[in-house]
Amino acid sequence: MARYSAWTVFKNGLTGQKGWGRAWRDPEPKKAYDVVIVGAGLHGLATAYYLAKNHGLKNIAVVEKGWLGGGNAGRNTTIVRSNYMMPGNRQFYEHALKLWEELSHELNYNVMFSQRAHISLFHSPGARDAAARRYNSMRLTDTPAELWSLEQLKKEVPHLNYHSARFPIIGAAVQKRAGTARHDAVAWGYARAADQLGVDIIQNCEVTSVSRDGSQVSAIETSRGTIQAKKLGFAVAGNTSRLWQMAGLGRLPIESHKLQAFVSEPLKPLLDQVVVFGVGGAHFYISQSDKGGMVFGGDLDWYKSYAQRGNLPIVQDTAEAATSILPCLGRVRLLRHWSGIMDMSMDGSPFICKTPLDNLYLNAGWNYGGFKASPASGWYFADLIANDRPHEVIQNMDVKRFERGVMIDERGAGPDPKLHG
Amino acid sequence: MIRINCPFCGERDHSEFSYGGDASIEYPALDAPPEQWHDAVFMRENIRGMQSETWHHASGCRMWLVVERDTLTHEIQAVRPAHPAIAQALEDEA
Ligand SMILES: Cc1cc2nc3c(=O)[nH]c(=O)nc-3n(C[C@H](O)[C@H](O)[C@H](O)COP(=O)(O)OP(=O)(O)OC[C@H]3O[C@@H](n4cnc5c(N)ncnc54)[C@H](O)[C@@H]3O)c2cc1C
Ligand SMILES: [Zn+2]
Numbered sequence: 001m002a003r004y005s006a007w008t009v010f011k012n013g014l015t016g017q018k019g020w021g022r023a024w025r026d027p028e029p030k031k032a033y034d035v036v037i038v039g040a041g042l043h044g045l046a047t048a049y050y051l052a053k054n055h056g057l058k059n060i061a062v063v064e065k066g067w068l069g070g071g072n073a074g075r076n077t078t079i080v081r082s083n084y085m086m087p088g089n090r091q092f093y094e095h096a097l098k099l100w101e102e103l104s105h106e107l108n109y110n111v112m113f114s115q116r117a118h119i120s121l122f123h124s125p126g127a128r129d130a131a132a133r134r135y136n137s138m139r140l141t142d143t144p145a146e147l148w149s150l151e152q153l154k155k156e157v158p159h160l161n162y163h164s165a166r167f168p169i170i171g172a173a174v175q176k177r178a179g180t181a182r183h184d185a186v187a188w189g190y191a192r193a194a195d196q197l198g199v200d201i202i203q204n205c206e207v208t209s210v211s212r213d214g215s216q217v218s219a220i221e222t223s224r225g226t227i228q229a230k231k232l233g234f235a236v237a238g239n240t241s242r243l244w245q246m247a248g249l250g251r252l253p254i255e256s257h258k259l260q261a262f263v264s265e266p267l268k269p270l271l272d273q274v275v276v277f278g279v280g281g282a283h284f285y286i287s288q289s290d291k292g293g294m295v296f297g298g299d300l301d302w303y304k305s306y307a308q309r310g311n312l313p314i315v316q317d318t319a320e321a322a323t324s325i326l327p328c329l330g331r332v333r334l335l336r337h338w339s340g341i342m343d344m345s346m347d348g349s350p351f352i353c354k355t356p357l358d359n360l361y362l363n364a365g366w367n368y369g370g371f372k373a374s375p376a377s378g379w380y381f382a383d384l385i386a387n388d389r390p391h392e393v394i395q396n397m398d399v400k401r402f403e404r405g406v407m408i409d410e411r412g413a414g415p416d417p418k419l420h421g
Numbered sequence: 422m423i424r425i426n427c428p429f430c431g432e433r434d435h436s437e438f439s440y441g442g443d444a445s446i447e448y449p450a451l452d453a454p455p456e457q458w459h460d461a462v463f464m465r466e467n468i469r470g471m472q473s474e475t476w477h478h479a480s481g482c483r484m485w486l487v488v489e490r491d492t493l494t495h496e497i498q499a500v501r502p503a504h505p506a507i508a509q510a511l512e513d514e515a
Contacts, residue, residue: 241467251464255442256492303423303440306469306493312422313436346463402463403456415462418440 004108023188024195029202032228033061035385036220037235038207038243040064041073042183042371043363044235045190045201046378047385049107052197054379055386060199063222065206069187072237072370075340077261077297079274079285080372081118081178082143085134086408089349090141091393096376097143097177103375109189111181112290117273118178119148119157121325123167127279131173138175146174157273161325167279169325180274180287180295183371190378210247217247217360233361233385238306238341240364249356252364253346253402255417257300259368260310262318262337264329266292277325283421284321293335296322300342300368300418310339342368348420349408352381353390353398361385362399367420423490426500428511429482441475444487444503469493475503 002008002021012019035051037044040062051057062068080100082093104110122128128147135145153172154162160169191201202224209221210232219228234243238256271294274287286296298318301311315337323330345351345365350373355362363381366373380394390398396406402415413419423435443465449457466472469492476486485503490496502508 239469241465242469251460251466253463253465255465255467256469303435304442304467304472304474304492305495307495311435313434403459416442417465418442 023192024201027200027202029061029063029205029222029224029227030200031226033200033230034059035061035231035233036227036229037062037233038220039071039234039236040068040187040191040201040203041071041235041237042187042190042374043237043366043377043381044233045187045194046374047233047235047363047381048199048201048378049190049194049197050378050382051386052194052199055382057386058198060194061202061227062194062199063202063205063207063220063227065204065223067203068191068201069184072340072342073187074184075261075338076183076368076371077285077287077295078180078183078371079118079178079287080113080181081175081274082372083118083120083134083138083145083173083175083178084410085137086349086410088393088396088408089410090138090143092376092380092397093372094141094143095379095393096373099375099379100181100372101177103181103186103189107189107193109185109192111185111189113181114179115177116179116287118175118276119153119273120173120276120278121160121169122171122173123165123169123279125170128171135173143175144177146176148172148174157271157275159270159326159328160275161327165324178274186374207243207246210243212248212357215356215358217357229359231359231361231385233363233381235363235381237343237364237366237370240343240362244362247355247357247360253399254365255304255344256306257303257342257344257418258305258307258310258339259297259300259342260314260318260337260339261295261297262315263289263335264294264332265335267294267332268292270294270328271326275325277321282317282321282324284318284325286322286326294329294332299421300344301339302418304418306341308339308341310337342366344417344420346402346415346417347407347409348411348413349397350377351397351399352377352384352394354384354388355399369421423495423497425476425486425488425497427478427481427484427486428500428502429484430478433478433481435476437478437480438476439479441477441485444473444475471498
């Protein structure tokens with residue numbers, strides 16, 4: 001399959017866009033693979049890509065029950081940042097951000113990564129101190145971070161509610177290298193690049209059971225027949241517990257919750273950055289897409305759910321938060337809203353780890369921050385599968401960390417999955 | 422909006438309630454081994470389908486309820502007070 005370049009764009013522009021072929025193949029599943037990854041979301045596709053690219057593995061399949069990128073990959077609000085504080089998370093997300101910075105070149109696919117800055121507002125001296133602590137911690141891992149005064153903020157983001165907000169804005173913590181990317185393009189880019197390295201991406205192929213031979217996984221049963229796997233990886237986001245139980249492994253420190261997202265009608269350029277507002281019970285984040293739509297979201301729906309549809313009270317909460325910090329949105333119409341199923345973990349941090357079965361590996365627990373993680377998630381999960389040991393950066397990202405008393409709890413919210421973000 | 426039929430207040434919007442979580446968790450004795458506490462605090466079955474869960478009628482009678490709800494369809498099959506003695510008293514009355 002041809003490489004994309006400025007030249008091919010130009011040539012196809014002159015020849016009626018007739019020269020574009022398929023971006024990836026549509027193969028029949030083979031009987032057996034060296035590695036099978038379940039779930040063609042961002043994490044599964046990135047894992048397959050790095051298995052082939054970094055570790056030279058050849059015989060790899062990604063199986064997906066629907067279409068690739070149809071899960072949370074295509075449902076998120078596309079925020080990419082690395083403003084984490086806890087050891088482990090800091091190194092992990094900074095590595096992810098460095099991969100993002102090169103991703104379009106790496107994949108030969110424009111993922112529209114836009115480092116437009118991520119601005120977290122604060123509304124009290126206490127919140128400012130907490131932000132200063134977090135942003136100073138980031139600097140320990142060489143992640144540049146800034147605190148902005150109210151004056152600077154007003155200059156950079158003029159439309160915020162500086163005059164009548166219930167919680168007056170007093171400044172902001174800013175990560176300038178953070179921003180957004182086009183989520184579908186990331187899925188497609190990884191799919192195309194993995195396919196070019198020989199990975200079979202098999203869509204409409206639902207895993208219905210997992211066959212075991214003692215402490216080994218031997219095969220998976222799918223809607224397209226039995227597939228044998230020497231190594232098996234799960235990257236199924238909100239459906240993790242189901243797959244885990246198919247493998248006969250019982251309980252996990254995960255609950256499935258749903259999160260909604262919203263996009264407005266397209267507007268002229270209004271907001272150049274990602275702006276985040278969080279005070280008391282309110283939580284709100286917003287950016288403007290290249291098409292002009294305001295893309296935003298808030299909290300979870302507050303109760304466990306596997307239904308990919310949202311409830312109305314959260315629509316109201318989110319609209320209230322929107323108009324309280326950006327009153328100019330008051331009469332903007334909503335174009336679409338949707339929801340996705342989150343694998344919320346007990347401390348808000350993920351799992352990339354080995355499992356009680358020798359040749360089964362787990363990638364899960366992304367809460368609602370897994371988009372930004374995808375390149376590093378694939379990178380470290382591939383490293384784990386290929387070398388059969390966790391890299392030191394992910395050494396505490398295992399499901400057993402709670403037994404050791406290790407919580408990677410960025411929010412300090414405790415073991416209640418719905419409270420993590 | 423999910424509607425929950427509170428045994429004391431009648432059918433109300435779920436926004437009057439706050440969500441507790443999995444009602445099937447049994448907390449061990451205070452001096453039980455840490456492994457048992459670990460399992461109760463951290464491990465979840467995370468059912469896709471009918472599950473027992475607790476809801477608090479925070480903006481109503483303030484009773485804790487046990488609700489049998491399908492986590493895929495949100496359909497509710499039964500609601501009862503979480504306190505067994507109160508549930509029993511209601512049943513005796515009925
Ligand atoms: C509304 C919303 C907003 C979000 N906003 C952000 C954000 O701004 N920034 C950020 O960093 N993160 C965000 N996230 C989180 C992020 O989208 C997820 O953490 C991430 O996409 C999860 O990884 P994934 O892409 O691999 O998951 P998915 O795309 O969900 O992939 C999992 C795949 O597994 C497949 N699958 C499930 N069961 C089976 C089976 N039995 N057999 C075969 N296949 C199966 C599913 O069909 C699915 O395609 C948001 C999520 C949502 C829903
Ligand atoms: Zn009541």
